[in-house]
Amino acid sequence: MTSKNLTQLNMVIVGHVDHGKSTLIGRLLYDTDSLPEGKVEELKAISEKRGMDIEWSFVLDAFQAERDQAVTIDTTQIWFKTEKRNYVIIDAPGHREFLKNMISGAAAADAAILVVDADEGVQEQTKRHAYLLHLLGIQQVGVVINKMDLVGHKKERYDEVSQEVVDYLAHLGITARFIVPISARHGDNIASIAEKTMPWYDGETVLSNLDKLQIQPPLVDRPMRFMVQDVYRYKGDERRIIVGRVESGILNKGDKLLFSPSNLEATVVSLEKWNSEKEITYAKAGESMGFTLDKPIFVERGHIASTHDNPPMLTRVFAANIFWIAHHELKEGMLLTAKFGTCSWPVMVQSINKVINTDDLQNENQKQVKRNEMAEVVLRSSEMMALYSYVNNPRTGRLVLFDKYDVVGGGIIDMAKFADQRNVSKAADLYSVEHLLRRENREWRNGHKGAVIWLTGLSGSGKSSVAMEVEKLLFNQEKQVYVLDGDNVRNGLNRDLGFSDEDRSENIRRIGEVAALMADAGMIVITAFISPFKEDRMRARAAAGQSFHEVYIEADLATCEQRDPKGLYQKAREGKIKEFTGISSPYEAPDNPEIVVDTQHHSLEECAQQVLTYVNDVTKV
Amino acid sequence: MPMYDYLDELESRTIYILREAYNRVKPLGMLWSIGKDSTALLWMIRKAFYGRVPFPMIQLDTEMELPEVYEFRDQLVKDWGFELKVELCPPEEEMDQTLPPATRSATRKTEGLRNLLLRDQYRGMILGIRRDEQSMRAKERIFSPRTLDGKWDFKDQPAELWDQYKTDFPQGTHVRIHPILHWTELDIWRYTLREKIPYVPLYLSQNGKRYRSLGEKNITFPIDSNASTLEEIIAELEVTRQPERAGRAMDHDSEDSFERLRAGGYM
Ligand SMILES: Nc1nc2c(ncn2[C@@H]2O[C@H](COP(=O)(O)OP(=O)(O)OP(=O)(O)O)[C@@H](O)[C@H]2O)c(=O)[nH]1
Ligand SMILES: [Mg+2]
Numbered sequence: 078m079t080s081k082n083l084t085q086l087n088m089v090i091v092g093h094v095d096h097g098k099s100t101l102i103g104r105l106l107y108d109t110d111s112l113p114e115g116k117v118e119e120l121k122a123i124s125e126k127r128g129m130d131i132e133w134s135f136v137l138d139a140f141q142a143e144r145d146q147a148v149t150i151d152t153t154q155i156w157f158k159t160e161k162r163n164y165v166i167i168d169a170p171g172h173r174e175f176l177k178n179m180i181s182g183a184a185a186a187d188a189a190i191l192v193v194d195a196d197e198g199v200q201e202q203t204k205r206h207a208y209l210l211h212l213l214g215i216q217q218v219g220v221v222i223n224k225m226d227l228v229g230h231k232k233e234r235y236d237e238v239s240q241e242v243v244d245y246l247a248h249l250g251i252t253a254r255f256i257v258p259i260s261a262r263h264g265d266n267i268a269s270i271a272e273k274t275m276p277w278y279d280g281e282t283v284l285s286n287l288d289k290l291q292i293q294p295p296l297v298d299r300p301m302r303f304m305v306q307d308v309y310r311y312k313g314d315e316r317r318i319i320v321g322r323v324e325s326g327i328l329n330k331g332d333k334l335l336f337s338p339s340n341l342e343a344t345v346v347s348l349e350k351w352n353s354e355k356e357i358t359y360a361k362a363g364e365s366m367g368f369t370l371d372k373p374i375f376v377e378r379g380h381i382a383s384t385h386d387n388p389p390m391l392t393r394v395f396a397a398n399i400f401w402i403a404h405h406e407l408k409e410g411m412l413l414t415a416k417f418g419t420c421s422w423p424v425m426v427q428s429i430n431k432v433i434n435t436d437d438l439q440n441e442n443q444k445q446v447k448r449n450e451m452a453e454v455v456l457r458s459s460e461m462m463a464l465y466s467y468v469n470n471p472r473t474g475r476l477v478l479f480d481k482y483d484v485v486g487g488g489i490i491d492m493a494k495f496a497d498q499r500n501v502s503k504a505a506d507l508y509s510v511e512h513l514l515r516r517e518n519r520e521w522r523n524g525h526k527g528a529v530i531w532l533t534g535l536s537g538s539g540k541s542s543v544a545m546e547v548e549k550l551l552f553n554q555e556k557q558v559y560v561l562d563g564d565n566v567r568n569g570l571n572r573d574l575g576f577s578d579e580d581r582s583e584n585i586r587r588i589g590e591v592a593a594l595m596a597d598a599g600m601i602v603i604t605a606f607i608s609p610f611k612e613d614r615m616r617a618r619a620a621a622g623q624s625f626h627e628v629y630i631e632a633d634l635a636t637c638e639q640r641d642p643k644g645l646y647q648k649a650r651e652g653k654i655k656e657f658t659g660i661s662s663p664y665e666a667p668d669n670p671e672i673v674v675d676t677q678h679h680s681l682e683e684c685a686q687q688v689l690t691y692v693n694d695v696t697k698v
Numbered sequence: 699m700p701m702y703d704y705l706d707e708l709e710s711r712t713i714y715i716l717r718e719a720y721n722r723v724k725p726l727g728m729l730w731s732i733g734k735d736s737t738a739l740l741w742m743i744r745k746a747f748y749g750r751v752p753f754p755m756i757q758l759d760t761e762m763e764l765p766e767v768y769e770f771r772d773q774l775v776k777d778w779g780f781e782l783k784v785e786l787c788p789p790e791e792e793m794d795q796t797l798p799p800a801t802r803s804a805t806r807k808t809e810g811l812r813n814l815l816l817r818d819q820y821r822g823m824i825l826g827i828r829r830d831e832q833s834m835r836a837k838e839r840i841f842s843p844r845t846l847d848g849k850w851d852f853k854d855q856p857a858e859l860w861d862q863y864k865t866d867f868p869q870g871t872h873v874r875i876h877p878i879l880h881w882t883e884l885d886i887w888r889y890t891l892r893e894k895i896p897y898v899p900l901y902l903s904q905n906g907k908r909y910r911s912l913g914e915k916n917i918t919f920p921i922d923s924n925a926s927t928l929e930e931i932i933a934e935l936e937v938t939r940q941p942e943r944a945g946r947a948m949d950h951d952s953e954d955s956f957e958r959l960r961a962g963g964y965m
Pocket of ligand 2: 098099100134148149168169170171
């Protein structure tokens with residue numbers, strides 16, 4: 078056994094498509110004798126088959142499609158070692174189409190090498206990747222100017238291109254750790270100095286520069302943060318073990334912990350690890366750990382434990398610098414899920430402050446963010462979130478955005494412009510009545526969760542019929558269910574409201590709030606209002622949080638007008654009713670409803686059954 | 699073994715992934731191949747859940763494993779007391795006969811897995827594969843969505859970063875979970891040694907031969923080696939340039955044979 082350090086440095090190779098990233102890695106492995114036996118022969122054979130000389134990139138590019146098209150599609154990782162230590166080299170694709178894969182690879186790295194083609198110089202993805210490194214918090218960046226053979230190994234060209242890269246990185250606050258002129262295909266300046274072809278270069282090889290980079294140490298010196306993942310209780314075992322990971326700092330036995338956002342406190346009685354020979358008295362940043370508390374306070378997944386004197390901020394709103402990788406555009410008013418650590422919050426995009434043009438780093442004055450763009454946004458939640466600025470704590474200051482099932486973006490949190498709401502929220506708590514019963518208690522008794530099933534659609538689309546049918550079916554299943562419809566609301570709660578724009582909006586706001594309360598009380602509430610405006614529905618969603626489910630009752634205008642059960646369309650056409658949705662006032666169909674019910678092509682029974690299945694699924698405890 | 703402290707970090711990460719999986723994906727199961735990787739993983743499951751194994755271990759059985767493997771399996775179930783489900787794989791005659799022979803044989807496990815998923819409706823299946831084993835596996839995500847019949851859409855994998863895994867899916871999707879993707883073969887042996895985890899004795903040299911990777915007896919072959927203790931295996935692996943799966947026939951049928959296998963749902 079050698080005594081060398083076995084820890085590994087994670088290193089990502091980035092840069093514009095075809096600039097030679099995979100080739101560099103393949104060659105690095107070859108030049109350090111790290112390829113398994115028989116690999117070179119295999120590479121020769123598969124390269125020849127495609128009419129090429131030996132292609133080093135095929136070490137990494139394993140998919141047939143990657144080899145056939147000579148392009149990296151997905152990120153990959155490969156191990157190699159030097160005299161000094163072990164490395165995990167992460168290959169990232171350069172094609173803009175695969176930016177999400179580049180991000181998946183780069184996010185795991187301690188350091189990066191930016192590859193730039195000497196002939197082509199700095200290109201679109203060179204800049205975008207550099208900007209992403211900055212967003213992903215990778216500060217150690219080295220640069221290689223590749224394919225020097227294509228520019229006659231000329232120093233002038235090297236100087237020109239490296240200046241361009243250095244200038245761009247400087248704008249991002251990044252100083253390149255090294256710049257090396259190389260020829261990846263020929264192995265020049267990778268593991269040995271190319272005295273013949275580039276005698277003017279007086280620096281070191283890529284390999285020896287790598288050994289000078291540092292592994293990012295765990296954040297032991299930052300304030301303690303523990304993200305709760307789960308709470309375990311076992312039969313015949315009295316312990317209630319709170320499990321999760323120490324994200325930063327050190328957690329000690331005997332620490333008095335403050336949990337956020339609940340603001341509850343308790344003391345660590347024991348640290349729990351299975352099969353540990355001796356008692357554990359502390360756990361450092363990076364460790365998965367469990368602990369027990371002296372008091373049975375309510376703790377759940379998503380809570381963050383800290384010490385009392387240095388807790389995270391509490392807020393309902395925060396700014397973030399993000400990248401956006403979804404096919405659809407990011408727009409103001411959009412609803413997303415923000416996840417950091419084990420926390421997950423429904424958030425609304427309150428504003429898009431700026432969209433960054435990575436070409437010239439100027440801010441674009443646009444209100445939507447397209448795929449692969451970066452932006453500064455403000456996000457708001459209806460719930461209190463425990464957060465931290467990225468600059469203060471990289472582990473807990475970064476977030477990933479989800480839209481339904483998919484990752485659509487991510488970035489870093491900036492709380493500079495927002496105040497801590499912790500004390501404010503404590504004061505507010507004094508006035509709100511503490512319920513002894515929690516929502517879970519009610520759910521347990523009812524055997525189902527409370528929910529707001531929000532139907533929206535044109536007049537005559539079938540909202541009321543579907544609502545009443547589903548109500549009946551749920552009632553027969555012994556569920557607590559109630560339909561809020563025009564009449565039962567207009568006659569009482571909202572009898573002071575007319576039909577002006579403002580009044581309509583207020584009408585929906587109140588319904589949203591009432592529905593949210595009823596859901597909180599454990600009921601399944603079905604609302605059946607046209608609710609034509611997205612903004613109004615968004616507010617209703619914000620009121621009910623995760624219990625809210627938007628159901629788009631879909632039928633085209635012609636069908637609804639033909640049905641015209643109450644003769645309203647006819648009156649609207651005759652001008653007797655003003656601002657009638659679909660005729661003289663717009664209907665804003667939902668962008669992302671939880672379900673779409675097509676009443677035009679399906680029978681009432683089928684539609685009701687569809688909603689019923691969905692409701693049963695989401696209200697299961 | 700202080701120089702093996704770096705394993706703590708790998709282990710912590712695996713435990714984090716296991717706890718995420720257990721919290722987010724239900725019902726959950728694990729494919730236990732009885733080999734070194736999935737047995738080390740099973741050990742870490744016991745660590746994550748305080749001595750318990752809170753979901754079933756599933757063996758895709760072709761009845762072609764070596765006898766030592768079955769012996770080891772039954773002993774471990776007895777010693778550790780966890781739930782084992784044995785899923786018999788359909789016979790080779792029912793496989794696609796146009797496939798090369800070793801690949802065809804390996805496909806039996808894909809089919810066994812498909813049957814299991816369709817019948818028992820698992821939403822999540824934990825697997826002990828590693829990135830350093832094979833270049834197709836190196837491209838895997840930790841949480842990797844599959845269609846109901848196991849197909850892997852490797853050309854369009856979801857983004858995955860900062861320990862945020864895609865754990866919610868529309869109906870008709872299941873997810874493969876890979877908690878030791880970031881470990882290497884050497885890491886696994888060092889960990890097995892440090893933690894004193896039991897392993898099938900076939901990995902140790904006998905008469906100058908040992909198995910480096912265990913698979914069915916018709917398509918897996920031992921390598922030349924004199925390593926007859928874990929320390930010797932580790933010393934051997936620190937210098938060897940032989941790839942781990944050299945003894946696995948199905949990897950070498952043709953350039954794309956493993957890609958075809960995996961795209962179709964193979965582990
Ligand atoms: N002349 C010359 N060609 C090179 C050199 N390095 C790489 N190439 C060629 O450039 C082409 C692209 O190389 P890759 O390594 O696949 O590029 P990449 O950056 O990984 O591309 P993507 O991953 O698709 O973004 C291949 O044909 C390489 O052989 C070099 O130093 N000189
Ligand atoms: Mg590449």
